[in-house]
Amino acid sequence: MPDPAELIEPSAVHAAWLDDLTYSALQLIAEALVELAGFGVSAIGVVRDDGLLHTAAVFGNDEAREQLAGHTTPVEALHAELALGDRWGRFTFVPHERLTERLPGWVGTYDVRDVEDAWHPEDLLVALFHDDAGRLRAALAIDVPDDGRRPGPERRAVLERFAAQAERAVVSALEKARIADQLRLAESAREIIRRASSDLDVSLVLERAGDALLASTGSSGLFLRAFTDDGRSIVAVRTDGTRLPRQPRTGAIAERSSRELWRRQQVGAIYRDELVNLDDNEDNRTIQSLIQDSPIASLLVVPLGVGDECVGSLTLSRPGSAPRWTAAEMAYTFDLGGDLGQLLLNARAYDREQRLADELRALDDYKNRLITTVTQELRRPLSAIVHDVDLIGRDSLPVHAERALDRMERTSERMVRLVEDLMLLSRVADPEHELTRGPVDLLPIVRDVSELTEVATRERDLTMRVRTPAFTPVIALGDAVELDRVAVNLVNNAVKYTHTGGTIVITLRQTEEKDMVELIVADDGIGISADDQQQLFTEFFRSTNPVALARPGTGLGLAIVDRIVRRHGGRIEVTSELGVGTTFRVLLPAGG
């Protein structure tokens, strides 16, 4: 029995490169051939990735199976042997007498018939099977013809039919295995990407990808790292317990190798005795020497990147018993590196925005506290100034000196108002300064305010009408001091911008739905232009209207009202027409 495969390395486990289903399919084909073609023994060898022909299935003779199964031989050696024979279509027949040296194999012990065309145990009958693309995929050898003769022209035609069919079956089985393998890789890639894409956080992307990768790449461990803007890296590690000795430089080496590999658009493999796609430099030799005495036999270095940019690195490890990295696996992990690179880039962009938002928030917070602190720092010298100015006697002063003193008084008072308003604004605008809520009856507040402005209204001949329920309280939910300030500021505002002889109407009531209370302050004063209305509640907003500009104020009154109303969960509306008047409507949650 000629052997299509010479023993080079014993490979007891067919499953290492051929799955069980394919193996049994080949076994069935070998069996069918023996039964149909009239031969006693058949063997099928399959061409592997590495160019070796591997005997995968033997049928018909136990001794032959023992000797042949799992043996490998270089394809060229078989070609050399077949070159001596006669081509019968797919089959080549090499009579034993032409063989000077022959590949080791099984030689049956049976009697040679005493006929002219008798089959000899050392005769060789081998068919070569090619796929659709014309690549040699397998070889079939048959031995021990039922009739003990070398096949004549008729048998040869029949044999050719069987060979054609067997070729289809064998190629089909092998292709199926290859496609199934690709499918497994494609589906696992999707699963990895799917899991890793569920978050926009770099660490979580790495962790999720790490779990999914370990399950699908047949590795014993992995090292996944994302390079960051500031030169650090974020790392996820998965391992079955075996890992390389800790080495401070491995991170930097992985980054350098990955950047180079991404530039070349390749993945690299490090074996104890070989470097694939990686330069023989100090970095890679360092890693090679690390795995030399470890349970890890090989590392696959996969760059993670997008476009021109390498954003991370994936290193997969395999133990000594595991097979080498196949071309399909390398191609698959390379694609995966691109997909993961995109996810990392997305996560990084998000991370950057998030950090920016945090920084901006901190900056805003800082500036708020800065304003508060500065305002507080101003109080002490300011009250000292007010006190000193107050103590300066007027009696003996010349007239224009007295005027200077008046001006000093007025400006210091103005500064006091400003600082007070700033303090209040800081307090009501500070989210950390919590609002103390309680039921507040707005009725006495509104009455007090109208009384307080009596002097001003009388001086300028203003009519002030207050419309409130006669007996029932109007209760809002909030802070009495702050709500008092809302009423004071709105009424003062109305008084300030109403012409002499004008009318101000204050209305206080519950809304129809009873869930809010309503404070309306309406005047028939100078009014506010539509443009100005847009910015009315901004601090220090100055009207473009010269009439309004002529009336003094801190510029913070309405900003304070707005903040207080907002933090009470209410809202403020303004309707106004230039030269006709202005109406402010404040809605506050009802209390009690």
Added chain:
Amino acid sequence: MSTSTVATPTWSEQAFQDALQIIAEGLTELVGFGMAVISVRRGDDLVVVAVAGADFAHRPDGTEDQRDDMLGARWPATWLQGLLDVAEDWGRFKFVPHGRAPAANWIWVREAAVVSGEDAWHPNDGAIAPIHDAAGRLVGVISVDDPVTGRYPDAAQRRVMDKYADEAAKVVLSVLEREALERRLQLAEGTRQLVRTASRHLALDALLDETGPAFLEAFAASGLWLRVHGSGETVLTGSRPQMAPGVPTEAIALAVAEAAGELWQRQQAAIVYDDGRARNAVLDRAQVDAVRQVLTDGELSSVLHAPIGAGSECLGSLILGRDLGQPDWSAAELDQAAEVGRDLGRIIRNGRTYSRMQELVRELRELDARKRHLIATISHELKNPLTVLLANRDLLESEIEADDPALGHLADVDANARRMSGVVDNLLLLSKLADPDTPHVERDVDLRLLLDEVEAAYGADMGQHGVTLRVTTPAEPVVVRGDAGELRTMLANMIGNGIKFSDDGSSVEVTVSTGRDAVEVAVVDHGIGISAEDQERLFSDFFRSQDPDALARPGSGLGLAIVDRILRRHGGRAEVTSTLRGGTTFLVHLPTTGVTPTTSV
């Protein structure tokens, strides 16, 4: 007999057919039959994929089919069952004697060479070998007719037929499995491409431009309709622009949106066929009819609707349309489409999360700009009255007698107004220092020159306080890299702080020394000192001591906050050692450039 004939079956891959053809030919030549036909199952039909031995055949109604017509012919799988029900068991092959089954159940009949005898093969005789997969499902059938002997096969021939059928069945199965795997691989690759491209945050139309064709091919679809709720974006791709006028009508769009929500809850994709059949559909009869109208208008046989979503939220719809004559959607395709809906949902959600974050950053930037403006306004609003106040104070001072008691008050007003002015300056300075985009002029600066300036500025102050300032610097330049103005302010604040907390008649010593990578500036005073508790928080923003002694000393209280900010901007740091009532030492470290300055300060 009526059989639909499809000219180009989608699975008619040459290699696939070649493989089965070889088997069919094997049956005719090796086993000895005049005709062998292999059919494989497609949905409810059996489709002829290989014919051997015959160039033509007759239908039971007498019409003649040529070889090309024979390939691709379909017959219902139920007919096969009708034949098997009456067949004799020959092992792998089942023999159907003439007369037992309606002749119409055969797709073709062969005129056999009639021989006489009991075992003569009759034209309406036939032998069929059904092929089942591992799960027992019928996947195909081999049928033979017209034995070359003209007679029933004998026992030996049947044994060969059996063996051959066995072998052929394996090959057919293997070929079919391979074909199924290839379809799945194509699906997996097509969807992966779409998902991969979508991760790049592309707009829907760009996404479809890039991956639409591959995706359509993977799903054997002719049209793809993608709609994301809320974006108002509806994108269509495919070879069927006819789909466009029908689909986006208001009623259908609404029905689709509603259905998507329901389907997302169930985590299913749905199908509607043009013949009214539906799967998983959540549409009512009228809606199904409306969809069928769209199919008719678009010359489509079916649509598959996969909801797009993430978490509990349905985000949109993915709809695929198939051409007339295309097979039904497989369970795998339905699953894959639903998966793609989830993948796209996750990507859309991530994209939106990212956009929201960008929006937030934009808002925060605006807020910061407003705040910057506010601070500028506050300082302006304060500086103005301070100027007016000081001017009138000066005027008043010049108008009153030298012995007027008001003079003392006016001096206090002056000091306090200047102090307020200093506080307002610090407000602006700190706001500026906190802004990351405030320009920072980097150049080589000799600290000795800066100290000279600060010392000169404090000259007058010193006399007033009765505090002596002693500055010790190396003979050679002490060079650091940074902003000269900021560094001067920093030194001035350190020294000012020392003077502030010193008692009259005491001294403040400033010593500059250079180390290997850093310059050290030590400012030592013998003043009131800082409690251990206060030291910890000394450099935190706006720290205010609780020590009444410290509070009594006039000053803005912002000096160290400014020192801290400036040091941070220069990569430096400060340390403090102090004992209450025992004086304080501030030690400032600044990274050095170690070179002679090329520019003087």
